[in-house]
Amino acid sequence: MSFAAKPLVAGDLFEASARLSTEIDQEVARLAEPAERIAVLRRRWDEIAALGWPATVVPEEFGGAGGGLLDLAALVEGAGRAALPLPLASVCGAVPALLGAAFVNAGEGGAALAREALTGVAEGRLRICPVLALATQGGAEGRADREGRPPLAARPGSGDDGAAALVLDGAVLGVEAPPEPTHYLLACPVHPAVGQEQSAALVLLPADAPGLAARWHERIDGRPAVDLDLRSVPVPVGQVLARGEAVRERVASVSDAGALLVCVEAVSAMGALLEQTIAYLSTRVQFGVPLASFQALRHRVAEMYVAYRSLRALVGRTLRRATEDGATAPPWREVALAKLRLGGVGRFMAEAAIQLHGGMGMTQELAAARLAKRILMAEFEYGDTDHQARRLLAAAR
Amino acid sequence: MTEARATTAGEAAEYEAFRAEVRDFALSHCPPELRAMVAAYRKLERRELETWQRILYRRGWGAPNWPKEYGGTGWDLRRRVIFEEVMAECDCPPQPHQGLRHIGPVLIEFGTPEQKARFLPRILSGDDYWCQGYSEPGAGSDLASLKTRAVRDGDFYVVDGQKIWTSGAHEADMMFALVRTSTEARKQDGITMLLIPMDSPGIRVRPIRTIDAWHPHVNEVFLDGVRVPVANRIGEEGKGWRYAKFLLDRERLGPVHALAPGLRFLERARDLVARELSGVADTRKRELLELRLLMAEAEILGLRELGEEAIDDLMHGRPLGTAPSVLKLGWSEASQGITEAAFDAAGGRLAARFLPVEGSGPNAGAPEGIEWIHNFLYFRARSIFGGSSEIQKNLIARDLFGA
Numbered sequence: 162m163s164f165a166a167k168p169l170v171a172g173d174l175f176e177a178s179a180r181l182s183t184e185i186d187q188e189v190a191r192l193a194e195p196a197e198r199i200a201v202l203r204r205r206w207d208e209i210a211a212l213g214w215p216a217t218v219v220p221e222e223f224g225g226a227g228g229g230l231l232d233l234a235a236l237v238e239g240a241g242r243a244a245l246p247l248p249l250a251s252v253c254g255a256v257p258a259l260l261g262a263a264f265v266n267a268g269e270g271g272a273a274l275a276r277e278a279l280t281g282v283a284e285g286r287l288r289i290c291p292v293l294a295l296a297t298q299g300g301a302e303g304r305a306d307r308e309g310r311p312p313l314a315a316r317p318g319s320g321d322d323g324a325a326a327l328v329l330d331g332a333v334l335g336v337e338a339p340p341e342p343t344h345y346l347l348a349c350p351v352h353p354a355v356g357q358e359q360s361a362a363l364v365l366l367p368a369d370a371p372g373l374a375a376r377w378h379e380r381i382d383g384r385p386a387v388d389l390d391l392r393s394v395p396v397p398v399g400q401v402l403a404r405g406e407a408v409r410e411r412v413a414s415v416s417d418a419g420a421l422l423v424c425v426e427a428v429s430a431m432g433a434l435l436e437q438t439i440a441y442l443s444t445r446v447q448f449g450v451p452l453a454s455f456q457a458l459r460h461r462v463a464e465m466y467v468a469y470r471s472l473r474a475l476v477g478r479t480l481r482r483a484t485e486d487g488a489t490a491p492p493w494r495e496v497a498l499a500k501l502r503l504g505g506v507g508r509f510m511a512e513a514a515i516q517l518h519g520g521m522g523m524t525q526e527l528a529a530a531r532l533a534k535r536i537l538m539a540e541f542e543y544g545d546t547d548h549q550a551r552r553l554l555a556a557a558r
Numbered sequence: 559m560t561e562a563r564a565t566t567a568g569e570a571a572e573y574e575a576f577r578a579e580v581r582d583f584a585l586s587h588c589p590p591e592l593r594a595m596v597a598a599y600r601k602l603e604r605r606e607l608e609t610w611q612r613i614l615y616r617r618g619w620g621a622p623n624w625p626k627e628y629g630g631t632g633w634d635l636r637r638r639v640i641f642e643e644v645m646a647e648c649d650c651p652p653q654p655h656q657g658l659r660h661i662g663p664v665l666i667e668f669g670t671p672e673q674k675a676r677f678l679p680r681i682l683s684g685d686d687y688w689c690q691g692y693s694e695p696g697a698g699s700d701l702a703s704l705k706t707r708a709v710r711d712g713d714f715y716v717v718d719g720q721k722i723w724t725s726g727a728h729e730a731d732m733m734f735a736l737v738r739t740s741t742e743a744r745k746q747d748g749i750t751m752l753l754i755p756m757d758s759p760g761i762r763v764r765p766i767r768t769i770d771a772w773h774p775h776v777n778e779v780f781l782d783g784v785r786v787p788v789a790n791r792i793g794e795e796g797k798g799w800r801y802a803k804f805l806l807d808r809e810r811l812g813p814v815h816a817l818a819p820g821l822r823f824l825e826r827a828r829d830l831v832a833r834e835l836s837g838v839a840d841t842r843k844r845e846l847l848e849l850r851l852l853m854a855e856a857e858i859l860g861l862r863e864l865g866e867e868a869i870d871d872l873m874h875g876r877p878l879g880t881a882p883s884v885l886k887l888g889w890s891e892a893s894q895g896i897t898e899a900a901f902d903a904a905g906g907r908l909a910a911r912f913l914p915v916e917g918s919g920p921n922a923g924a925p926e927g928i929e930w931i932h933n934f935l936y937f938r939a940r941s942i943f944g945g946s947s948e949i950q951k952n953l954i955a956r957d958l959f960g961a
Contacts, residue, residue, distance in 0.1 A: 163960040439958055459955035463887075466954055470884045474867065475860030495859070502856035550849050557828075557848065 164439055164466075166432025169425060169477045170235040177212070178239025178249075186243040190526060195379040202247060202385065203340035210285030214249065219257045223276060224283035230254075230418060230491075231484050234425045241429030243528070244535035246383030248337045250422040250542075255291040255415050256282060259346055262363055262411035263402035270399035274365060278344070290342035290368075292389065294333050294349040295361060295412050310390060315351045315362050318395060325395030327351065327362055332390045335378065337542065340385050342368050348412045351404075361408040364396050382538040383531070417491040419543035420500045421483055424476045427503055427539040430532045431469045431510050437529040438462060438514050441521070458517060465513050468506045475499050494556065497549040504546030507536045577640050584648040587613055596649040597826075599929035601772045604687050604729040610651045611684035620682040621658050628666055628674070629682045635869045639814055646819035656726065657681035657688040661734045661753070663808045664801050668793040677732070677753070691721040691735030691754070691779060692802070698723075699949050701736075702745045702799065706781060708737040708752060715739075715752060715791070717760075717784040723943070727763045727777040730756050736798050751798035753790040760784040770936035771913060810878055812944065813885035814865040820858045823893065827851060827900045830930055834903040847899045854899070857892040861885055880957050883950040890941040901934040 168175050185205050189198045209215070217232050219225020226232070233254045240249050260282075263275030281287035294313040310332035318325030329349070347364045366373060372394040378386045403411070439462060442453040452458055479499050483491040511533035515522035522530055540546055592606055614620050622638045624630020633641070645652075662681055665674055680686035697704040706719025717737055727733065733754045740748035754761070760782040765774035792801050828851055835844035868881040901909075904927045911925055941947040 164958045435958075443959060453959045453961075456952075459959065460948070460951040462958060463951035463954040466880070466958060467884050467887045470864060470880075471857055471860035471888050473860075474863035475856060478859065478863040498852065498856040498859060501852060502860070505853060550852065553852050554845055554848055 164436060166429070166436060168235075168238050168429065168432075169473070169480060170231055170238055172235055174232060174235035175239045178214075178236045178245075179242040180239075181208070181212075182240045182243040182245035185245060185247070186528070186531065189246060189383060190528075190531065198246075198379065198383065199340055199377070199385055206247065206288065206340050207285070209247065209249075210288075213283075213285075215253050215256070215285060216283040217253050219279050219283045223279035225257070225279065229484065230421075231480075233418075233422055234480055237422045237426040238429040241426035241535070242433045244382060244430060244531045246385075248339060248384055250419055250426065251291050251337055252289065252339050254422055255293075255419055256289045256346060258415045258418065259291055259348065259363060259411060260289075260402065262407055265403060265407045265411075271402040274399060275402055278346075278365060287344060288339040288342045289344045289346050289365075290336065290338040290387070291415075292333055292336050292345050292347040292349075293412055293416060294347060295409060313347065313349045313389070313391060315349055315364070315396070316353070317351065324397075326398035326401050327364065327396040329364070329366075329372075329391045329394040329396060332388065334388045335380070335386045336389065337380070338385050338387045342387075344368055345373070345389065346402075348408055360405055361412075362396075362401055363403040363408045363411070365400050365402055366394065366396070370394055380538055382535040384538075413493075414490040416543050417493050417496045418483070420549075421476075421479060421491050421496050423539050423542045424472075424496075424499045424503050425480060427507055427536050428469070428473045428476050430536050430539075431465075431472070431507070434510060434514050434529055434532045434536065435462070435465055435469055437532070438465070438517050441518055441529070445519075452517075461513055461517060465510055468509060472499075472502055472506045475502060494553065497544075497553050500544060501546055501549040501553065504540045504549075507540050511536045573636060573640060576637055577644060580641055580644040581648060583617060583619075584644055584650050587617070588648060588650045592651055593649040596651055599933055601775070602651055604654075604726070606651050607654050608684045608687070611653055614653065615683050620684070621662065622653075623659060624662060624666065624682075628678050635811070635873050639811075639818070639865070639869055642815045642818040646822055649822075654681075654684070654687055656690050656730075656734075657686060657732075659809060659812075660690060660805055661688055661732075664734070664751075664792060664805050667804060668801055670789075672789065673753070673792075686731045687726065687729060689724050689727045689730035689733045689756070689779075691724055691727075691733045693723045694720060695722050699946055701802075702749070704736055704738060704749065706735070706737045708739050708750060708786070710739070710788075711785075713788050714785045715750075715788065717752065717754070717781045717786055719781050721779040721781070722776075723766070724763075724777045724779045725775060727756070727779050728765055728774045732756060733779065734792070736802060739795050742796075746799040748796050749798040749802075750795050751792040751801045752786050753792065754781075754784065754786050758784045758786065768936075769938070770932050772932055772936055810882045811865075811868065811872065813882055813889055814868060817858070817861055817865055817885065817889050820862070820889065820893070821855070824851060824855055824858060824896055827896045827903075827930070830900050830927055831903045834907070834927070843902075847903055850895060850899045854892045854895045857888060857895075861888045861892065864888075880954050883945075883953045886945065887941075887947055887950045887954075890947060893940055894937050897930065897934040897937040900930040904930050905934075 189201055192198045192201065213226060214236055216225040217228045217236065221227040236253060237250050257279060260275045260279050263271045278287060278289065282289060313329065313331035313333045315327040315329050318328045345366045345368060347366060349362060351360060351362050372392045374390045376388040380386045442458055443451055445452045476499050479492065479495040482488065482495060514529050514533050518527060518529055521527050524530060588610060592610060595602060595606065611620065619631055621630040622633055622641050626632040658681060662678065665677055692701060694704045694706060706717065706721065708715040708717045721735065733756055735752050735754055736749050737752055738748055739750040742748040761784055762780040764778045766776050766778060767773050768775060831844060831847045864881060864885060868878055871878055908925060908928055908931050912931055914924060
């Protein structure tokens with residue numbers, strides 16, 4: 162085999178992440194029951210916290226490493242190589258970025274809580290699950306419950322000292338989460354909106370807040386996911402980190418950064434998937450010859466490769482634009498185009514790899530099959546294909 | 559770090575200044591009627607190409623890819639690509655590439671002093687127009703199977719056979735052709751490259767009627783006892799395959815050049831979709847087609863980035879690997895996708911009114927937008943010429959599987 166995928170962000174962080182992810186993927190793949198797998202992930206998360214990955218972009222003044230988007234990209238690119246069933250982009254990327262919104266316009270209480278939370282994240286004590294439940298964010302998370310519960314929203318509380326500033330009601334489904342989160346960091350609309358300031362809120366809730374019910378699932382890529390159902394959950398003023406436009410703007414840039422990281426991770430998974438598919442076809446013998454000698458299969462692989470190379474280039478370009486000097490937020494249109502293309506290419510790559518592995522492609526024990534499922538799931542994260550298409554079309558009007 | 563473009567800020571500023579200079583020149587010197595023809599995807603004849611070539615020649619930009627000593631610009635690869643991009647963006651006609659990009663570099667590398675002196679200046683100035691006599695009825699993708707024979711007779715070769723798909727043969731002065739001078743065990747041996755004047759007795763050119771109705775464009779060329787001076791042979795007898803390979807290697811960035819008009823092409827298709835489907839009842843269809851064009855845009859952006867990487871690799875002497883095949887395949891597919899969206903937008907109205915029964919030429923009195931029907935049909939050839947998609951996939955697979 163002469164093909165070896167080239168990382169976009171090579172280096173120690175990428176290598177370390179790829180190594181640990183492979184270890185975790187292999188350990189989890191042997192276990193039959195979702196509960197056993199979640200237990201392993203919970204233990205492994207402490208290892209990840211000890212390595213300081215959740216502190217990657219936490220500012221140094223809060224005990225973090227003060228890194229940036231490129232460091233996160235290196236981490237998720239390593240994770241992509243082995244379909245790591247843990248939410249690095251969300252927990253290491255979105256959480257610190259969202260907490261940072263508290264310093265823009267929060268009251269003293271919010272800023273103090275954000276400082277405390279960032280420190281806790283940096284120390285590895287807190288496992289915070291971000292919940293982006295604003296309609297503008299799209300994707301799996303902001304979706305309304307089809308089972309009779311309204312989508313998550315806040316309404317103003319009585320507001321005085323000691324009483325609730327906001328009251329939360331409603332549900333969010335299938336939120337990607339770290340195992341056993343200590344907190345939920347929720348961005349949601351406020352109804353009825355009382356002026357711009359009141360249109361959205363960012364709230365930090367302890368996982369054991371009264372009135373908050375969680376139901377756990379495992380996603381197709383093996384990551385833990387949670388349905389949250391909140392019934393009249395009071396939020397004291399000190400737990401409201403930010404309000405209004407600042408929340409929406411922050412969520413928009415966090416979503417774009419998240420979508421970009423998902424692209425980086427998925428491209429990495431596609432590279433590994435191609436390597437494994439080529440290796441399989443080169444060794445598997447049928448009719449007395451390696452499968453790699455059949456033109457129909459060779460051409461399918463060539464098509465995968467072309468799709469992979471052009472997506473990789475597009476994502477590399479977008480990452481460069483997002484991290485070049487003077488860049489403040491990821492370039493949304495390029496991110497949307499990359500994510501849009503990821504949808505189509507990802508589906509094609511995953512299906513082709515499963516097909517090319519024959520019966521083996523249908524087995525959970527095959528690493529390539531797990532990569533394929535990770536790639537399929539990536540389409541729905543941080544704004545699915547439909548969401549990206551809608552905003553691109555709306556901007557063209 | 560991400561793979562950085564290997565330019566410093568200073569270099570980047572220089573390239574941008576160059577881009578602005580080329581754009582200024584193109585907008586002020588390319589005749590508006592020519593640019594309008596290009597913008598409307600009208601079929602261009604030699605006359606149009608020649609006009610623009612002469613203007614570029616007078617500016618000293620006749621041969622962007624030639625070294626200075628032969629009257630070229632001596633530009634580096636990046637400047638050449640920027641030049642192509644600006645030309646496309648300003649709707650300038652293409653330069654006659656058979657002379658400039660194909661036989662020109664072969665003459666510079668392997669030509670005799672007499673051949674260089676005789677042919678190169680006339681290519682540069684636009685006086686001579688060349689065509690390429692490679693493919694034959696029995697030798698398409700399998701080019702080395704060509705059978706057109708050249709038999710030595712004193713100071714001449716006598717050439718008999720047939721060439722096909724010869725672009726521009728109907729208006730060319732010269733043809734560089736691969737011919738068989740001996741039958742060896744290995745079919746790549748025994749091939750010789752000859753430069754044949756198109757007004758030689760015994761040459762007959764027959765245009766091929768193509769599905770896009772943009773003929774004459776490609777032709778059949780029949781060679782019947784054509785006498786070609788030995789002085790018109792490139793290099794040694796029997797080494798023609800080597801020179802043809804050299805040409806192909808020089809043209810490995812061809813797909814990057816082909817990509818230059820990509821975004822412009824896309825924008826034009828977008829305009830068409832918006833125009834054709836402006837009614838409220840068309841909203842669903844319009845959005846579907848716009849979505850497909852967005853997908854094409856994403857692919858083009860990725861391919862352009864790949865093209866940039868390839869330029870970087872070439873400029874730093876790194877091997878190109880599969881990049882040319884990836885670019886060729888990707889751009890064939892993306893450009894065909896664009897024409898398909900346009901066909902979906904306008905086909906219902908225009909496919910039934912393809913050619914006028916009265917009037918002259920395919921575009922005379924044609925309904926607005928008809929060029930997209932031609933485009934759609936013509937673009938089917940993208941995945942066939944210059945190494946078909948199937949050949950490109952074979953090449954990629956050989957690289958990926960190591961055999």
